[in-house]
Amino acid sequence: MTVALPVRPVPAPGEPLTSYAARLADANGLTRSRVLPAHRHDVDVPAGELDTLAALAGLDPAAAAQLTMDRYPPTVRGQGVTHRGGWRLHFSADWICPRCTPRTGRRELLWQTALSPMCRHCNVLLVPATTAPAGEIVDAPRDLTGLVDELVELAEASITHHSARVRLGRFRRLCALIAQTIDDTWPHRHDSIPPVDEAAARAWGAFPSADPATVAAILVSAAPALHSTASHDQLSREGHARRRGTPTRHPRKYLPQRPPAAPRRPIVAGFNATDSGRLRWFLTQLEHQVARHGIRPEHVPALLPHPDDDGLPNPADWRTRWHSALALHMLLTQTYEGSPSSSRAALAFGAADTDTSRLLDGVRLGRGISHTDAHLLGDAVTVLLNDGLIDYQSRRDILRPITTLPRLPVPASNLPEIERYAPRVLALGWIWTRLTRGPMWTSPFPLVPDRHVRAFNAAIDPETRLALHETGQQLLADTDLLTIPANRATFTGITRRYG
Numbered sequence: 001m002t003v004a005l006p007v008r009p010v011p012a013p014g015e016p017l018t019s020y021a022a023r024l025a026d027a028n029g030l031t032r033s034r035v036l037p038a039h040r041h042d043v044d045v046p047a048g049e050l051d052t053l054a055a056l057a058g059l060d061p062a063a064a065a066q067l068t069m070d071r072y073p074p075t076v077r078g079q080g081v082t083h084r085g086g087w088r089l090h091f092s093a094d095w096i097c098p099r100c101t102p103r104t105g106r107r108e109l110l111w112q113t114a115l116s117p118m119c120r121h122c123n124v125l126l127v128p129a130t131t132a133p134a135g136e137i138v139d140a141p142r143d144l145t146g147l148v149d150e151l152v153e154l155a156e157a158s159i160t161h162h163s164a165r166v167r168l169g170r171f172r173r174l175c176a177l178i179a180q181t182i183d184d185t186w187p188h189r190h191d192s193i194p195p196v197d198e199a200a201a202r203a204w205g206a207f208p209s210a211d212p213a214t215v216a217a218i219l220v221s222a223a224p225a226l227h228s229t230a231s232h233d234q235l236s237r238e239g240h241a242r243r244r245g246t247p248t249r250h251p252r253k254y255l256p257q258r259p260p261a262a263p264r265r266p267i268v269a270g271f272n273a274t275d276s277g278r279l280r281w282f283l284t285q286l287e288h289q290v291a292r293h294g295i296r297p298e299h300v301p302a303l304l305p306h307p308d309d310d311g312l313p314n315p316a317d318w319r320t321r322w323h324s325a326l327a328l329h330m331l332l333t334q335t336y337e338g339s340p341s342s343s344r345a346a347l348a349f350g351a352a353d354t355d356t357s358r359l360l361d362g363v364r365l366g367r368g369i370s371h372t373d374a375h376l377l378g379d380a381v382t383v384l385l386n387d388g389l390i391d392y393q394s395r396r397d398i399l400r401p402i403t404t405l406p407r408l409p410v411p412a413s414n415l416p417e418i419e420r421y422a423p424r425v426l427a428l429g430w431i432w433t434r435l436t437r438g439p440m441w442t443s444p445f446p447l448v449p450d451r452h453v454r455a456f457n458a459a460i461d462p463e464t465r466l467a468l469h470e471t472g473q474q475l476l477a478d479t480d481l482l483t484i485p486a487n488r489a490t491f492t493g494i495t496r497r498y499g
């Protein structure tokens, strides 16, 4: 029969066995090995040892069981004696709070897992015990705090609830995939998230990465997937695509299954909760792009580009691309000003605000966005950034008042007349569509059909094409020197001239 020690501290919430044993021994002037074997970790604790410690500390069995990780399912503590394939870190990883651990010895059981790379008491990122106290103390980003609260709750729930186990397992596999493919630009995340140590991230396989800051970045990047199947599938799809062609570092069993191809757009009108979550998510992504690259509504051309385009899009796609451009303009305006404006988008492009579609209605009313459209807009933003942001608004403002063609270095007879439309008008239309990437209905000649400009393009020789291109560039350059804010298009201006 073990007799209780005279001084019996109360276990702190979340306190691990080893840390409690050290406090108990200290309070009674003993070495830790007198109450718990020195080699013991906080998992796989033999029942006899736990009973002895409980008796020494006067704890009831339930309170004693709280001190070890053995009550958690394998999703959290890992499989078998090695504890692989769970949220648990490798035994060699030892995370501490740089603020409270050196002062009070405080530790938490879940600091031994990737579920909590921060001290919720001090609100700072944990550090590996080996780097402290030399390293600087980093505040936990706001996005992380709520997420860790949720993960800790899920871990508790997973003891009794199968659904929580499934969610934690699924989230862990996605984190493992993101760890394999994360870099400075993917997945998009807020600037306040700590930089990623790619080598530490890639080490996430049977065990999570051993670097708390990297784990924090991975968790926050994966966070949208915790609540949205669409976000999960998208991150998983992108992650698998990025992983293709890179050397396989870890067995596939630690990664999520490749999700099915993106779902087709539903036929039903209206938007469900997933669509509305996706719209919010897309706006967050856009905010990151705004913060990172300074993209503005002015950078949107009137026909939204696509990575597969070679020059202007296929005429069959122009309505779709026009609607996508309006939608992106509205969403960018929303990130700057808090609400979308469809009249301002139409005005910016020089058209009337009469178009309607599922995409435009969803964005106008803030109801949601389909998977396909979100992809289309996301891809377009990537193209715009890759091409280097161009102020299409200023190009439109400069070219709109120009209704006479400057003298060209090629004979006037090189310009064909098409369907009785004047060659010089078609030439200006050619310049407009190429330099503003917009259709004729946004140009100073909204009644000239685009097919005539395409026929004109097919009829001119390369020398004339080059001359027109250079003339257009020269018009932009000349006006750039003058910078004419007074020439900015206004709605009244447009109606007066063409209405």
Ligand SMILES: [Zn+2]
Binding pocket: 097, 098, 099, 100, 101, 119, 120, 121, 122, 123
């Ligand atoms: Zn702390």
